[in-house]
Amino acid sequence: MRKLQSPNLKELSQGCLQGCCKSSSFTVSQPQNKVSKPRTSAACRRDFAATTTSYIFPNTQFANHESLPSLQESFNEFSKAYPQYSETSVVDQIRAQEYYHLSFSHHTCLDYIGIGLFSYSQLEKYDSSTHQIASSSSRLPTPSPPRILDTPFFGVSYKIGNLKTQLLHGGQGSPLESAIKKRIMDFLNISENDYCMVFTANKTSAFKLLAESYPFQSNRKLLTVYDYKSEAVEAMINSSEKKGAQVMSAEFSWPRLRIHSGNLRKMIERKRKKKKKKRGLFVFPPHSRTTGARYPYLWMSIAQENGWHVLLDACALGPKDMDSFGLSLYRPDFLVCSFYKVFGESPSGFGCLFVKKSTVSVLEASTSSGMVNLVPSKNLLQLIDESSGTDTELDPAPKYKLQEEELAMSSQPGKPAEEEIFETQKAETTLKGSETPETSEPRKPADLVELGNAKSKGNGSIEIECRGLDQVDSLGLIVISNRARCLINWLVSALMKLQLPNTEGIPLIRIYGPKIKFDRGPALAFNVFDWKGEKVDPVLVQKLADRSNISLGYGLLHHIWFADKYQEEKDKVLEKGASETKGKSGHKRKEKIEPGVTVVTAALGFLANFEDTYRLWAFVAQFLDADFVEKERWRYTALNQKTIEV
Template identity: 70%
Template sequence: MQPRCLKEVSQACLSGCCPSPILGFSEPLNKISKPRSTSATCRQNFAKTTTSSIFPNTHFTNPESLPSLQESFNGFIKVYPQYSDTYQVDQTRAQEYNHLAISNHTCLDYIGIGLFSYAQLQKHDSEKQIPPSASASSPPLPSPPQNMHLPFFSVSYKTGNLKTQLLHGGQESALESAMKKRIMRFLSVSENDYSMVFTANRTSAFKLLAESYPFKTSRKLLTVYDYESEAVEAMINSSEKKGAQVMSAEFSWPRLRIQSAKLRKMVEMKSKRKKTKRGLFVFPLHSRMTGARYPYSWMNIANENGWHILIDACALGPKDMDSFGLSLIRPDFLICSFYKIFGENPSGFGCLFVKKSTVPLLEDSVSAGMVSLVPAKKTFRLLDEFSGTDSDFEHLSKLGLQEDELDSSNSFSGPISSQTMHSGRVEQGETSESQTTGTTAKQEASKTSEIVESGKSAEVMRQENGILEIECRGLDQVDSLGLTRISNRARCLINWMVNALLKLKHPNTEEIPLVRIYGPRVKFDRGPALAFNLFDWKGEKVEAPLVQKLADRSNISLSYGFLHHISFSDEYEEEKATVLEKRVNGAKGTVTNKRKEKAGLGITVVTVALGVLANFEDTYRFWAFIAQFLDADFVEKAKWRYTALNQKTVEV
C-alpha cells in the first residue's frame, strides 16, 4: 500500500489545470510582501532561509508522518513567494503537455530542451494532411492513422568528412536549413561566426570532433567532469589512439568542488610546441549529475594559455545561453543536444558547432556520426496514393527534397530509441543510435507532405516570403518564459527537494540520515540536478539500480551514474576506503594505465534532474517515494510484490 501522502498527490492539482485557489496557478498568487534587498544579500541569505524555514526543527522518521501535498505546498510558497511568478509554466504544462497529467508520470531522468510540444504532435496527428499549396487537380493524400504518435522528422545516418562538410556544406534540405536557423537563433549563435552539423546524439558529436581534431600537433586533452560520461569516454578513446595525453580535473570530497590548484597547474602546463595550441580543453559549465556549477573564468584562463575551448552545453537549462556571454568567450567548439517532446521518448539529435576560423585547423577524416534530418516515417499508405506525377515531385521538392534525393536509395533510420544504457547506467539526456532500416527515397519523399499543415496554428513547417520556417513550440515557450522566470523556478524546486530529503532520518538509530547527497546541497546558484544514495537503518547502501526500478513502479523516472575523479584530503583519508568502489561492468578491456585505474574508482549514485516543466507536485511525489525507504521492510515487500505479479525478482 502507498503511504497517505502519495495517495493525496492524485487528489490535488498543482499543474494549473484546476481552479484551486491555492494550488492551481490559473492566476498569480498573492505575493507575500518582503523587504527589498540587493542580489548579493539574497544570495547570502538564500541557504539560511531555506534550511531554517522549510520544516524547521523537524525530522521525518516514518513515511506516514510526512505532511500532505497541500500542507507542503503552503509552506513552500511562503518560503519562495517568487515561485508564484512562474504560473505561466504551469499553464503551459497543462495546455501543451497534458500527457504528463494523464499518465501521472514524473520525469526526472534527463536534462534537455524539447523542440515540440505534445499538443503540437496531437494536432499534427488529428488534422488532415492536405498541403495548402497542392493544386485542386492533385489527388488528396490520406491522413495517417490516428494512433500513430511518431516524431515530425527522423534522421538518416551518413558518413563523411567533417572538415569538408563545415567548409563547403552539402546538399541541405529546406527542413535541415530551417531547423538549423531555428536552433542557432535559440542559442544566440551567429551563422557568420560558426558552422554547424547535425549528429546522431551527444556521443557522436564528441567522437566526431575527436577524430578530426589535430591531436598529433595539439597533443593534450583536458576534461572537467565529475561523472563518467559515455560521450567523453568516446572522445578520450579516439584521442588516445592519435597519441594524445589525457588529463582530468579532480573534485574534492565531500562537496565535489573543482581542485583549483591542480586544474590551474594542468592548464598552465608549458608546451614544447610554441606555435601550436596546447590541446583541447573540454568544459561542461556545470555537472549534469551533481548540479555543481563551475566558474566561467576557467575558459578564459585556458584560452590565455593557448588551448582550444570546447563547451559542452548539453546540461545547460533553457535560456542559460542568454546569460552565458557566448560573444565574450567565443569557444572554438560547442556541443548541445535537443530531444523532441518532453515526457515522451527523449529521442532527438546532437549539434556540433565549430568556429569558422578554427575549421581549417581540423584534419581530414572520414567518420560516421553526422546525420541528415528527413521527414517522419509514419505510414506506407501514402506511397500507394502518391501519383508520382511531375506536379507531385515539384511539390515535394518545394518541401525540401531534391530530385537526386528522390532517385537515390539511401538508408533511413526510424525514430531514435530511448536513453543510452552504458554499463548498466543511463546518461541523462543522451539518445542512442537506432538500427538503420532500408527504405527507398521515393518512399521518404512521399511522406514529406505529412509535415505541412492546413491550419496555421498547428503548422510544423510553413513558408513565408519564400523562406521555410519550422514551428518549434517547445523552443518558443522557453523563449517567452525568459531566463529569470525559468531560473527562479528551478532554484526554488531543487533547493526545496534537497532540504526535504535531508529531513528524512531512520528511527531509533540516533537519527541516521536516509539520504546522502554528493556535491552542493542548498545553494543559490546550484544547478537543477542532484546525485545521492540511500542507506538503510544499518548504514548499508541501497543499490542505485534497485532504487531506479522501484521508482519506475511508482511512475517516477530516475537514472543513475558513476561519480569519479574524486580527491580526498588527509582529513577524509579513512572515509575514502569506505566510500569509493570499483566500477562494475565498465569499459571493455583491462586497465592498462594509471589514468584508467583512477577513473575506475568512484561512487555509483542515483541522479535526478528537474526540467523546465517540473512542478512542485513532481518534487513532492519524488520525496514521498524516497520516504518509503524509511520502512525497514520496504525493499523486501517490493521484491515480494514483483514475485507475486510473476515478474522478475529484483536483484540487489
C-alpha cells in the same frame, strides 16, 4: 517526531495540486522608520539559504514515512519559503495546455535534462489513423488519455563523410535542415557569420566526430572537467588516445565535489615548448548534469590564454542560459548541444556540433561517422526501401528531394532518445510507423503549406514552428531560473529532513555535491541508506521509483580527490571491483568498474512543478520503513511479474 497526514502516491495521481499558481500571503515586514540598504549579491545568496532553512519544516525531522505532511500542507510551507514561485505560474499554464499528457499519465519525468523542440499538443495535431491536419491549429485539443504515437516529425539518416569538408563546403542542406538550423542558432544566439554547424546523431557522436578530426598528433593534450562518467567523454577519450593524445582530467574535492582549483590550474598552465603551438583541447561543461555543481566560466578564459582550444559542452546549460553566457566574450572554438523532440515522450532527437569558422582550418581531413541528415518521415521510408538493408547506416547521399507537396504529408514527431541516457537507441527507432497513408484531403496552395510544425514559403524555404523553443523564449531566463532554484532547493532541504529511526540521527540519504545553494543547478545526485548504514543499490532505487511512475537516472561520480583528513573515509566511499554483465553472445563476462560512487540522479526540466518534487520526496521516504524493499519484492511476485534483481 511529527505526525501528520500520510501521503499516498496513488491519491496524488488523481488530480493536480490545488492552489499551485496562487500567490502566497507570506510577506516580510520592514521597519517603517528605517531605510533598507541595497543588498549585495552575496547577501542575497546568504538570505536565500537562511530562508530555506527557516521555512522548510524548521526544527523537524521525519523518521516515519506515514508522518510526512500532505501535498497541500507541504506546498503551503514551500510558498512561505519561496513566495517568488507564484510569479512562474505561466509555466503551469503551458504545462496544462501543451503537455497535458503528463497529467493523464501521472508521470514524474526526472531522468534526463535538455531542451525539447516541440510540444505534445503539436504531436497530437494530426489524427493518429489518417494523419490529416487538424482543422484549427489554434484550438486546444480536448484532453484525452495519450496515445502511443510512433510517427516522427522527422527522422535521421546517418552519413559517413569528412567533417572538415562538410563544414567548408557542405552548404545549407535541405530546406527542412536549413529551417531547423536557423531556428536553433537563433535560439542559442549563435551567428552564422562566426560559426558553422553540422547535425549529429547525438552528443556522443558529436564528441567522437570532433576527436577523430582534431589534430591530437600535434596538439597532444585532452583535458576534461567532468565529475561523472559520460559516454560522450569516454568516446572522445578512446578516439584521442588512438591518435596519441595525453588525457588528463580535473579532480573534485570531497565532500562538496568542487573543482580542485590548484590541480586544474597546474594542468592548464603547464609550460609549452613552443608558445605559438596549441596545447590541445580543453572540454568544459558550465555545470554538472549529475550533481548540479556550477563551474566558473573563467576557466575557459584561463585555458584560452594558455593556448588551448576550448570545447563548450552546452548540453549542460539550462534552457535560456546562453542568454547570460557571453558568447562574444568567451568565443569557444567548438560547441556541442543536443535537442530532443517532446518532453515526457521517448526523448530522441539529434546533436549539434558548432565550429568557429576561424578554427575549421585546424581540423584534419578524416572520414568519420556520426553526422546525420534530417529527413521528413515520408522520405525516410523511401530511403529504407532504396537502402542496402541496414537501418542504422544509410547511403551517405540521401536519395530524396524535398518537395513542398511531400512536406504537406509529413507526419508528427515520434519516439526519440536523448544522448547519454538513451544512447543504446539507434536511428531505426525513428523508422517505426513512418509510413504515411494517402489522403483525399485537398492540398493547400504551394505558397503556404501547414505541417503543424512547418510552413513553406514561395521561395522554397520553410519555417519550422518549434513550440518547445518558442515557450522557453517567451518565459525568459529569470522565470526559468527562479522556478528551478525554488524547486531544487526545496527538494534538497526536504530530503535532508528524512532520518532513520533509532539510529542516533543517521540520515536516510546522502546528497553529493552542492546542497542548499542559490546558484546550484537543477540536478541532484544522492544515495539511500538502510538501517544498517549500508547503501541501497542505486539501480534498485531506480527500479522501485519506476514502479511509482517516477523516472530517475543513474550515474557514476569519479575523479574525486580526498584531502588527508578524509583518507579514512575514502576507503568507505569509493567503490571498487568488477560487475558481471552479459555480452552480445549471451556469455557472462567481468567488466571493470572505475573507482567512484554510483548514485541515483534526478534532473528538473523547466516544466517541473512542485508536485513532481513532492512525489520524489514521498517515494524516498518509504525507505524509512525497514521492510519496504521486501514488501515490494513480494508484491512483484504476487502480481506474477519478474522479480526485481537486487
